[in-house]
Amino acid sequence: MLKFLQEQYRTLPLPSTYAPSLAGKTVIITGANVGLGFETAKHLATLHPGRLILACRDPKKAQAAVRxxxxxxxxxxxxxxQLDISSNSSVKAFAEKFAKEGGGKLDVLIENAGxxxxxxxxxxxxxxxxxxxxxxxxxxxxxxxLPFLLQAPQPRLVIVxxxxHYFTKQPELMNRADLLQSLNKDKPANKFEGFDGTQRYNISKTMxxxxxxxxxxxxxSSSALTVTTVAPGFCISSLxxxxSIRLRIFASLVARTTEVGSRTIAHAAVAPEVQGKTGVYLSNCEEAEPSDFVISKAGAETEAKLWDETxxxxxxxxxxVPRIVQTHLCN
Ligand SMILES: NC(=O)c1ccc[n+]([C@@H]2O[C@H](COP(=O)([O-])OP(=O)(O)OC[C@H]3O[C@@H](n4cnc5c(N)ncnc54)[C@H](OP(=O)(O)O)[C@@H]3O)[C@@H](O)[C@H]2O)c1
Structure with missing residues (x-):
């Protein structure tokens, strides 16, 4: 708890103090109409991007954020x-629009919507x-x-x-056949499958x-694409x-503003020191070790299973999707 509180109050660098210009670069941020995504977009806008696309599910809210x-x-x-990531057809339409109007390459994709x-x-x-x-x-x-990211010289994919994810209870239970389907049943077959919203959110973030x-x-290896995950810290947002009221009171005492939290996301997206550190987990604008489970043997098995099932x-x-995997990725 002490470590958590110390980290919550850490001073984090402003992107404008270290980041290079984004001139000529195309950046997409999902869920950028509010909260962490909006504040990240504001930071990146000051770096003069060629195009900064706010990918949001509600066009009115998105236009207000643009203004x-x-x-x-x-x-x-x-x-x-417009993009609703909960809808397959919306994701497909977004990618098709980018293929026509995106200019060929994508330099930074920040997947923040959640x-x-x-x-x-x-x-x-x-x-x-x-x-x-x-x-x-x-x-x-x-x-x-992915095909557009792979066209850029030093692309980044940042997943918020x-x-x-450190608090996922019994994460080893994730390593079993039909993980995704079993988490989707109406009637749970056992305690793990019973619905616990907090755990389900934690599991999704472990995923x-x-x-x-x-x-x-x-x-x-021919691509310089850097893929990272980032933890923005505990922030007050509409999330x-x-x-519960208890969590909201706790948040009012210790949570960061989304502006401070967004500095960690911007750091993952544009800090020169992150380039090439692919696969890492970032926290407080530096590399951090993910949970013991993630780096365990069981974690590696779950990772492979999750990849296949997804x-x-x-x-x-x-x-x-399988065509892109076959064409662009190694096995
Ligand atoms: N706040 C925290 O303490 C905290 C801590 C760790 C990680 N995170 C992560 O940070 C990210 C941003 O969270 P936040 O705190 O900024 O929350 P937020 O203020 O609720 O923002 C979430 C954003 O995601 C969008 N979104 C939700 N479902 C979507 C969908 N189906 N398609 C497209 N966009 C969708 C929301 O759009 P609408 O406005 O239309 O709903 C909103 O723009 C999330 O991934 C969250 O898990 C947050």
Missing amino acids: EIQQSTGSKRVEAW VNSPKMDRTPDGWEKNIGVNHLGTSHLAFRM ASAV NVLWARALAKRIP LRDQ LDVLGKVDPE
């Missing part, structure tokens, strides 16, 4: 594109929401944007994970870390809206 960022930073290169759903709820495609949005939607978009490590291992699930709804 606010343009006014506060003076950047005219900010635009809003939910913390305390109740059993489903995405339009029928997946439990925490897993469907935070893991499946995030992985789907990463797969679809969380320190709560982010495992999946990013799996992807990083499969990037061909807390459906959480590919299988996404391949059934989007044939482009």
Whole structure:
């Protein structure tokens, strides 16, 4: 707890003090209309990106964010594109639009959009929401944007994970057949499958870390793509809206602002020292060790299983996914 509190109050560097210009570069940030994504977009807008695309599910909120960022930073290169990562068809449409209008290469993709759903709820495609949005939607978009990332000279893929992945109870239970399907049942077959929103969110964030490590291992050596996960720290945001009053009071005492938390995301996306550190987990603007489970033998087995199952699930709804894997990744 002491370490957690010390870290929460750490002073983190402003991207404008160390980051190179983003001139000529295309950057996409998902869930950038509010919270950590919005504040990250504001930081990156000050670095003069060629294009800064806010990929958001609600076009009105996204346009309001564009206006606010343009006014506060003076950047005219900010635009809003519609994207709902809980919907396969929306992810596909987004990638197809980028293929036509994106200019060929993508320099930075920040996958920040996420939910913390305390109740059993489903995405339009029928997946439990925490897993469907935070893991499946995030992985789907990463797969679809991979060909464009691989066209850029020093691309980055940043997935916003969380320190709560350390608190996943009995993570070794994730290493079993049909992990994704078993987390999606209406009627639990055992205690692990019973719905606990907090644990489901923590599992989804463990999946982010495992999946990013799996992807990083499969990037061909001919590409400089750096894949990282980042924990922004505990921040006050609308993610807390459906959480218990106890957690919200705790947050009011110790949580960071989203502006401070967003510095960690911007760091993962643009800090020169991160280039080439592929597969790492970042926290407080530096490399950190992920959970004991993630780096254990059982963690490695779960990572491989999660990779295969994710590919299988996404391949059934989007044939482009296995094609991209076959064409662009190593086995
Ligand atoms: N806050 C924290 O303490 C904390 C700590 C660790 C990690 N994180 C992670 O940081 C990320 C951002 O969280 P935040 O705290 O900034 O929360 P937030 O303020 O609730 O922002 C979440 C963003 O994700 C978007 N989003 C949700 N579902 C989406 C979907 N299906 N498609 C597209 N966009 C979607 C939201 O859009 P709408 O506005 O339309 O809902 C919003 O823009 C999340 O991945 C979260 O897990 C947060």
